[in-house]
Amino acid sequence: MLYLDHAATTPMRPEAREAMAPYLDADFGNPSGLHAPSRRAKDAIESARERLAALLGAAHPLDVVFTGGGTESDNLGLAGPCLAGSGRGGVVISAVEHEAVIETARFLGRLGCPVRVVPVDRFGRATPGDVAAAVDESTRVVSVMAANNETGVIQPVAEIAAAAREANPAVLVHTDAVQAMVSLPVNLGLLGVDLLTVASHKVGGPKGVGALVMRPGIELEPVIHGGGQELGRRSGTHDVAGIVGMVAAAEAAVFDRDRFGRDVGEARSRFEAKLTAAVPDVVFTIGAGADRLVQHSHFRVPGISAETLLIRLDGAGVAASAGSACQSGALEMSHVLAAMDLPAEEAAECVRITFGWTTSPHDGDSAAAAVATVVGDLR
Ligand SMILES: Cc1ncc(COP(=O)(O)O)c(C=O)c1O
Incomplete structure:
Protein backbone atom coordinates (compact mmCIF):
# COMPACT_ATOMS: atom_id res chain seq x y z
CA MET A 1 0.00 0.00 0.00
CA THR A 9 -2.89 10.87 10.57
CA THR A 10 0.61 9.47 10.35
CA PRO A 11 2.04 6.15 11.56
CA MET A 12 3.38 6.02 15.08
CA ARG A 13 7.07 6.70 15.41
CA PRO A 14 9.09 3.96 17.16
CA GLU A 15 10.32 6.50 19.71
CA ALA A 16 6.70 7.08 20.79
CA ARG A 17 5.89 3.39 21.01
CA GLU A 18 8.99 2.69 23.11
CA ALA A 19 8.36 5.63 25.45
CA MET A 20 4.74 4.56 25.97
CA ALA A 21 5.32 0.86 26.64
CA PRO A 22 6.02 1.05 30.42
CA TYR A 23 2.88 3.14 31.04
CA LEU A 24 0.69 0.63 29.24
CA ASP A 25 2.04 -2.12 31.42
CA ALA A 26 3.94 -2.04 34.75
CA ASP A 27 3.69 1.72 35.39
CA PHE A 28 -0.08 1.87 35.09
CA GLY A 29 -0.72 4.10 38.12
CA ASN A 30 -3.17 6.99 38.18
CA PRO A 31 -0.98 10.10 38.42
CA SER A 32 -3.41 11.75 40.83
CA GLY A 33 -2.75 9.33 43.73
CA LEU A 34 -0.41 9.36 46.74
CA HIS A 35 1.42 6.02 46.36
CA ALA A 36 4.51 4.94 44.47
CA PRO A 37 2.79 3.77 41.24
CA SER A 38 0.98 7.12 41.11
CA ARG A 39 4.19 9.02 41.69
CA ARG A 40 5.89 7.19 38.83
CA ALA A 41 3.04 8.13 36.51
CA LYS A 42 3.04 11.72 37.75
CA ASP A 43 6.82 12.00 37.28
CA ALA A 44 6.41 10.81 33.70
CA ILE A 45 3.80 13.49 33.01
CA GLU A 46 5.78 16.27 34.62
CA SER A 47 8.92 15.30 32.71
CA ALA A 48 6.88 15.25 29.47
CA ARG A 49 5.46 18.66 30.39
CA GLU A 50 8.92 20.15 30.90
CA ARG A 51 10.15 18.75 27.60
CA LEU A 52 7.14 19.98 25.63
CA ALA A 53 7.41 23.42 27.25
CA ALA A 54 11.05 23.61 26.16
CA LEU A 55 10.20 22.41 22.64
CA LEU A 56 7.38 24.91 22.12
CA GLY A 57 8.91 27.89 23.90
CA ALA A 58 6.71 28.04 27.00
CA ALA A 59 8.28 30.04 29.84
CA HIS A 60 7.16 27.52 32.46
CA PRO A 61 6.13 23.84 32.26
CA LEU A 62 2.81 24.73 33.91
CA ASP A 63 1.98 26.80 30.84
CA VAL A 64 1.41 23.47 29.06
CA VAL A 65 -2.10 22.00 29.38
CA PHE A 66 -2.43 18.39 28.24
CA THR A 67 -5.72 17.70 26.44
CA GLY A 68 -7.55 15.01 24.55
CA GLY A 69 -6.26 16.18 21.13
CA GLY A 70 -6.08 19.05 18.70
CA THR A 71 -9.84 19.57 18.69
CA GLU A 72 -10.00 19.95 22.44
CA SER A 73 -6.96 22.26 22.50
CA ASP A 74 -8.63 24.49 19.91
CA ASN A 75 -11.83 24.55 22.01
CA LEU A 76 -9.86 25.50 25.11
CA GLY A 77 -7.68 27.99 23.24
CA LEU A 78 -10.73 29.97 22.11
CA ALA A 79 -13.38 29.38 24.75
CA GLY A 80 -10.91 29.37 27.66
CA PRO A 81 -9.92 33.05 27.47
CA CYS A 82 -13.23 34.29 26.01
CA LEU A 83 -15.33 32.86 28.83
CA ALA A 84 -12.81 33.45 31.64
CA GLY A 85 -14.07 35.58 34.52
CA SER A 86 -17.66 35.07 33.29
CA GLY A 87 -16.73 37.22 30.30
CA ARG A 88 -18.15 37.13 26.81
CA GLY A 89 -14.99 38.10 24.92
CA GLY A 90 -15.09 38.26 21.15
CA VAL A 91 -13.24 36.05 18.67
CA VAL A 92 -11.77 36.79 15.28
CA ILE A 93 -10.91 33.78 13.11
CA SER A 94 -9.92 33.24 9.49
CA ALA A 95 -12.40 31.67 7.09
CA VAL A 96 -10.17 28.63 6.49
CA GLU A 97 -9.73 27.42 10.07
CA HIS A 98 -10.23 23.78 10.98
CA GLU A 99 -13.76 22.88 12.08
CA ALA A 100 -12.48 22.64 15.66
CA VAL A 101 -11.95 26.41 15.60
CA ILE A 102 -14.93 27.34 13.42
CA GLU A 103 -17.43 25.34 15.46
CA THR A 104 -16.02 26.65 18.74
CA ALA A 105 -16.42 30.19 17.43
CA ARG A 106 -20.04 29.37 16.48
CA PHE A 107 -20.64 27.98 19.96
CA LEU A 108 -19.20 31.13 21.52
CA GLY A 109 -21.42 33.19 19.24
CA ARG A 110 -24.47 31.35 20.59
CA LEU A 111 -23.32 32.30 24.10
CA GLY A 112 -23.25 35.95 23.12
CA CYS A 113 -19.57 36.43 22.25
CA PRO A 114 -19.02 38.66 19.20
CA VAL A 115 -17.60 36.55 16.34
CA ARG A 116 -15.93 37.84 13.18
CA VAL A 117 -14.65 35.74 10.29
CA VAL A 118 -11.86 37.24 8.17
CA PRO A 119 -11.84 36.45 4.43
CA VAL A 120 -8.80 34.97 2.66
CA ASP A 121 -7.11 35.52 -0.70
CA ARG A 122 -7.25 32.98 -3.51
CA PHE A 123 -4.45 30.96 -1.90
CA GLY A 124 -6.28 30.89 1.41
CA ARG A 125 -4.21 33.47 3.30
CA ALA A 126 -5.66 36.05 5.68
CA THR A 127 -3.87 39.40 5.55
CA PRO A 128 -2.66 41.19 8.70
CA GLY A 129 -4.64 44.27 7.62
CA ASP A 130 -7.93 42.37 7.32
CA VAL A 131 -7.41 40.73 10.70
CA ALA A 132 -6.58 44.06 12.33
CA ALA A 133 -9.69 45.61 10.79
CA ALA A 134 -11.84 42.89 12.36
CA VAL A 135 -10.37 43.39 15.85
CA ASP A 136 -12.11 45.85 18.18
CA GLU A 137 -12.48 46.56 21.88
CA SER A 138 -14.62 43.46 22.39
CA THR A 139 -12.06 41.06 20.88
CA ARG A 140 -10.44 38.66 23.32
CA VAL A 141 -8.94 35.99 21.02
CA VAL A 142 -7.68 36.08 17.44
CA SER A 143 -7.19 32.59 16.00
CA VAL A 144 -5.37 32.00 12.72
CA MET A 145 -3.90 28.60 11.90
CA ALA A 146 -0.18 28.18 11.24
CA ALA A 147 -0.86 26.07 8.12
CA ASN A 148 -3.99 24.76 6.51
CA ASN A 149 -4.86 21.09 6.75
CA GLU A 150 -6.33 20.85 3.24
CA THR A 151 -3.96 22.90 1.12
CA GLY A 152 -0.90 23.18 3.38
CA VAL A 153 -0.84 26.96 2.87
CA ILE A 154 1.17 28.76 5.54
CA GLN A 155 -0.37 31.83 7.16
CA PRO A 156 1.70 34.91 8.09
CA VAL A 157 0.91 34.30 11.76
CA ALA A 158 3.60 36.51 13.30
CA GLU A 159 2.58 39.48 11.13
CA ILE A 160 -1.09 38.84 11.85
CA ALA A 161 -0.38 38.69 15.60
CA ALA A 162 1.50 42.00 15.50
CA ALA A 163 -1.26 43.73 13.52
CA ALA A 164 -3.96 42.36 15.82
CA ARG A 165 -2.13 43.66 18.91
CA GLU A 166 -1.71 47.04 17.31
CA ALA A 167 -5.48 47.20 16.88
CA ASN A 168 -6.09 46.10 20.47
CA PRO A 169 -3.10 45.46 22.78
CA ALA A 170 -5.26 43.29 25.05
CA VAL A 171 -6.04 40.58 22.47
CA LEU A 172 -4.62 37.09 22.82
CA VAL A 173 -3.48 35.37 19.63
CA HIS A 174 -4.04 31.64 19.27
CA THR A 175 -2.69 29.50 16.46
CA ASP A 176 -3.58 25.95 15.52
CA ALA A 177 -0.20 24.45 14.64
CA VAL A 178 -1.49 20.89 14.32
CA GLN A 179 -0.40 20.49 10.69
CA ALA A 180 2.63 22.76 10.78
CA MET A 181 4.52 21.17 13.62
CA VAL A 182 5.91 18.21 11.70
CA SER A 183 7.79 20.29 9.14
CA LEU A 184 8.09 23.89 10.37
CA PRO A 185 9.79 25.34 13.43
CA VAL A 186 6.88 25.98 15.78
CA ASN A 187 7.03 27.82 19.07
CA LEU A 188 5.30 30.67 20.89
CA GLY A 189 8.10 33.17 20.26
CA LEU A 190 8.68 32.43 16.58
CA LEU A 191 5.00 32.64 15.77
CA GLY A 192 4.48 35.60 18.11
CA VAL A 193 1.39 34.01 19.64
CA ASP A 194 -0.03 33.66 23.15
CA LEU A 195 -1.67 30.27 22.77
CA LEU A 196 -0.66 27.37 20.55
CA THR A 197 -2.44 24.09 19.77
CA VAL A 198 -0.64 20.86 18.87
CA ALA A 199 -1.90 17.31 18.35
CA SER A 200 0.01 14.09 18.91
CA HIS A 201 -1.18 11.92 16.04
CA LYS A 202 -0.05 14.31 13.31
CA VAL A 203 3.59 14.08 14.41
CA GLY A 204 3.81 10.33 14.98
CA GLY A 205 2.32 9.96 18.44
CA PRO A 206 -0.88 8.19 19.50
CA LYS A 207 -4.35 9.56 18.74
CA GLY A 208 -6.53 11.29 21.33
CA VAL A 209 -3.91 13.46 23.00
CA GLY A 210 -2.77 17.02 22.43
CA ALA A 211 -1.68 20.15 24.22
CA LEU A 212 -2.45 23.82 24.54
CA VAL A 213 0.72 25.79 25.25
CA MET A 214 0.50 29.37 26.53
CA ARG A 215 2.29 32.47 27.64
CA PRO A 216 2.26 32.87 31.44
CA GLY A 217 -0.69 34.36 33.28
CA ILE A 218 -3.50 33.59 30.83
CA GLU A 219 -6.72 32.81 32.63
CA LEU A 220 -8.76 29.99 31.11
CA GLU A 221 -12.33 28.94 31.77
CA PRO A 222 -12.17 25.12 31.50
CA VAL A 223 -14.26 23.41 28.85
CA ILE A 224 -14.10 20.07 30.70
CA HIS A 225 -15.12 20.14 34.34
CA GLY A 226 -14.40 17.56 37.00
CA GLY A 227 -11.64 16.48 39.35
CA GLY A 228 -9.42 19.50 38.78
CA GLN A 229 -6.44 17.91 37.02
CA GLU A 230 -4.13 20.22 35.03
CA LEU A 231 -4.63 22.93 37.68
CA GLY A 232 -8.35 22.83 37.03
CA ARG A 233 -7.87 23.79 33.39
CA ARG A 234 -8.63 20.29 32.09
CA SER A 235 -10.19 17.71 34.33
CA GLY A 236 -10.01 13.98 33.74
CA THR A 237 -7.52 11.23 34.53
CA HIS A 238 -4.41 11.78 32.45
CA ASP A 239 -3.66 9.51 29.52
CA VAL A 240 -0.15 8.90 30.82
CA ALA A 241 1.05 6.70 27.97
CA GLY A 242 -0.51 9.06 25.42
CA ILE A 243 1.16 12.13 26.88
CA VAL A 244 4.54 10.43 27.10
CA GLY A 245 4.14 9.11 23.54
CA MET A 246 3.12 12.51 22.18
CA VAL A 247 6.16 14.24 23.63
CA ALA A 248 8.55 11.50 22.45
CA ALA A 249 7.04 11.79 18.96
CA ALA A 250 7.25 15.58 18.98
CA GLU A 251 10.93 15.46 19.98
CA ALA A 252 11.63 12.83 17.33
CA ALA A 253 9.84 14.96 14.71
CA VAL A 254 11.90 18.03 15.59
CA PHE A 255 15.11 15.98 15.51
CA ASP A 256 14.07 14.50 12.14
C1 LIG B 1 -5.46 21.95 11.53
C2 LIG B 1 -6.10 20.95 12.43
N1 LIG B 1 -6.59 21.32 13.61
C3 LIG B 1 -7.16 20.47 14.45
C4 LIG B 1 -7.27 19.13 14.14
C5 LIG B 1 -7.94 18.21 15.11
O1 LIG B 1 -6.99 17.45 15.82
P1 LIG B 1 -7.42 16.07 16.51
O2 LIG B 1 -7.62 15.10 15.40
O3 LIG B 1 -6.25 15.70 17.39
O4 LIG B 1 -8.64 16.33 17.31
C6 LIG B 1 -6.78 18.67 12.91
C7 LIG B 1 -6.93 17.25 12.53
O5 LIG B 1 -7.41 16.94 11.46
C8 LIG B 1 -6.18 19.60 12.04
O6 LIG B 1 -5.69 19.23 10.85
Missing part, protein backbone atom coordinates in the same frame (compact mmCIF):
# COMPACT_ATOMS: atom_id res chain seq x y z
CA LEU A 2 1.11 3.55 -0.72
CA TYR A 3 -0.03 5.79 2.14
CA LEU A 4 -0.41 9.41 1.02
CA ASP A 5 -2.72 10.74 3.72
CA HIS A 6 -0.28 11.76 6.46
CA ALA A 7 -2.19 14.98 7.18
CA ALA A 8 -5.15 12.86 8.29
CA ARG A 257 12.87 17.77 10.58
CA ASP A 258 15.75 18.40 8.18
CA ARG A 259 15.74 14.87 6.82
CA PHE A 260 11.94 14.99 6.61
CA GLY A 261 12.11 18.22 4.62
CA ARG A 262 14.64 16.79 2.17
CA ASP A 263 12.96 13.42 1.55
CA VAL A 264 9.42 14.73 1.50
CA GLY A 265 10.40 17.76 -0.58
CA GLU A 266 12.06 15.46 -3.12
CA ALA A 267 9.03 13.14 -3.16
CA ARG A 268 6.66 16.05 -3.77
CA SER A 269 8.82 17.59 -6.51
CA ARG A 270 9.00 14.26 -8.29
CA PHE A 271 5.25 13.73 -7.84
CA GLU A 272 4.28 17.11 -9.22
CA ALA A 273 6.79 17.02 -12.11
CA LYS A 274 5.92 13.47 -13.18
CA LEU A 275 2.19 13.99 -12.86
CA THR A 276 2.43 17.16 -14.95
CA ALA A 277 4.37 15.24 -17.61
CA ALA A 278 1.82 12.40 -17.67
CA VAL A 279 -1.36 14.49 -17.25
CA PRO A 280 -0.55 17.92 -18.73
CA ASP A 281 -3.90 19.47 -17.80
CA VAL A 282 -3.51 18.71 -14.07
CA VAL A 283 -3.99 21.87 -12.00
CA PHE A 284 -2.10 22.37 -8.73
CA THR A 285 -4.19 24.58 -6.49
CA ILE A 286 -1.30 26.36 -4.79
CA GLY A 287 1.81 25.58 -6.84
CA ALA A 288 4.30 28.42 -6.55
CA GLY A 289 1.57 30.91 -5.63
CA ALA A 290 2.09 30.83 -1.86
CA ASP A 291 4.25 29.28 0.83
CA ARG A 292 2.96 25.83 1.66
CA LEU A 293 3.99 22.94 3.86
CA VAL A 294 6.50 20.69 2.15
CA GLN A 295 4.33 17.60 2.68
CA HIS A 296 1.18 18.83 0.91
CA SER A 297 0.18 18.59 -2.74
CA HIS A 298 -3.32 19.73 -3.66
CA PHE A 299 -4.52 19.28 -7.23
CA ARG A 300 -7.38 18.47 -9.55
CA VAL A 301 -7.72 16.71 -12.84
CA PRO A 302 -10.36 18.55 -14.90
CA GLY A 303 -13.40 16.41 -15.59
CA ILE A 304 -12.64 13.79 -12.91
CA SER A 305 -14.31 14.08 -9.54
CA ALA A 306 -12.24 13.67 -6.40
CA GLU A 307 -14.56 10.91 -5.28
CA THR A 308 -14.01 8.88 -8.44
CA LEU A 309 -10.25 9.42 -8.38
CA LEU A 310 -9.97 8.50 -4.71
CA ILE A 311 -12.06 5.34 -5.05
CA ARG A 312 -9.95 4.20 -8.01
CA LEU A 313 -6.74 5.03 -6.17
CA ASP A 314 -7.94 3.08 -3.16
CA GLY A 315 -8.61 0.13 -5.46
CA ALA A 316 -5.01 0.41 -6.65
CA GLY A 317 -3.72 0.40 -3.05
CA VAL A 318 -3.13 4.14 -2.78
CA ALA A 319 -4.55 6.04 0.20
CA ALA A 320 -5.19 9.74 -0.49
CA SER A 321 -8.00 12.10 0.41
CA ALA A 322 -9.99 15.16 -0.44
CA GLY A 323 -9.28 17.61 2.38
CA SER A 324 -12.78 17.51 3.76
CA ALA A 325 -14.59 14.30 4.47
CA CYS A 326 -17.34 14.43 7.04
CA GLN A 327 -17.89 11.84 9.76
CA SER A 328 -19.69 9.49 7.35
CA GLY A 329 -16.78 9.60 4.92
CA ALA A 330 -18.87 11.36 2.28
CA LEU A 331 -17.21 14.28 0.52
CA GLU A 332 -18.59 17.69 1.34
CA MET A 333 -17.99 21.05 -0.26
CA SER A 334 -14.85 22.32 1.41
CA HIS A 335 -15.30 25.59 3.31
CA VAL A 336 -11.59 26.21 2.71
CA LEU A 337 -11.88 26.01 -1.07
CA ALA A 338 -15.13 27.99 -0.99
CA ALA A 339 -13.38 30.76 0.97
CA MET A 340 -10.65 30.74 -1.70
CA ASP A 341 -13.39 31.37 -4.27
CA LEU A 342 -12.92 28.08 -6.08
CA PRO A 343 -16.05 27.24 -8.08
CA ALA A 344 -17.94 24.27 -6.61
CA GLU A 345 -17.30 22.11 -9.72
CA GLU A 346 -13.55 22.63 -9.37
CA ALA A 347 -13.57 22.13 -5.61
CA ALA A 348 -15.31 18.78 -6.15
CA GLU A 349 -12.31 17.66 -8.20
CA CYS A 350 -9.64 18.57 -5.64
CA VAL A 351 -7.52 15.84 -4.14
CA ARG A 352 -5.01 16.15 -1.33
CA ILE A 353 -1.87 14.08 -1.22
CA THR A 354 0.21 14.39 1.92
CA PHE A 355 3.59 12.77 2.42
CA GLY A 356 5.06 11.99 5.83
CA TRP A 357 7.94 10.68 7.88
CA THR A 358 7.75 7.19 6.32
CA THR A 359 7.85 8.62 2.77
CA SER A 360 10.90 8.01 0.58
CA PRO A 361 11.68 10.22 -2.44
CA HIS A 362 10.76 7.29 -4.69
CA ASP A 363 7.18 7.38 -3.33
CA GLY A 364 6.71 10.58 -5.34
CA ASP A 365 7.32 8.61 -8.56
CA SER A 366 4.96 5.83 -7.47
CA ALA A 367 2.27 8.32 -6.51
CA ALA A 368 2.47 10.10 -9.88
CA ALA A 369 2.40 6.78 -11.75
CA ALA A 370 -0.64 5.63 -9.78
CA VAL A 371 -2.61 8.84 -10.38
CA ALA A 372 -1.60 8.89 -14.07
CA THR A 373 -2.73 5.28 -14.55
CA VAL A 374 -6.10 5.92 -12.93
CA VAL A 375 -6.61 9.10 -15.00
CA GLY A 376 -5.62 7.21 -18.17
CA ASP A 377 -8.12 4.41 -17.38
CA LEU A 378 -10.92 6.88 -16.62
CA ARG A 379 -10.30 8.81 -19.79
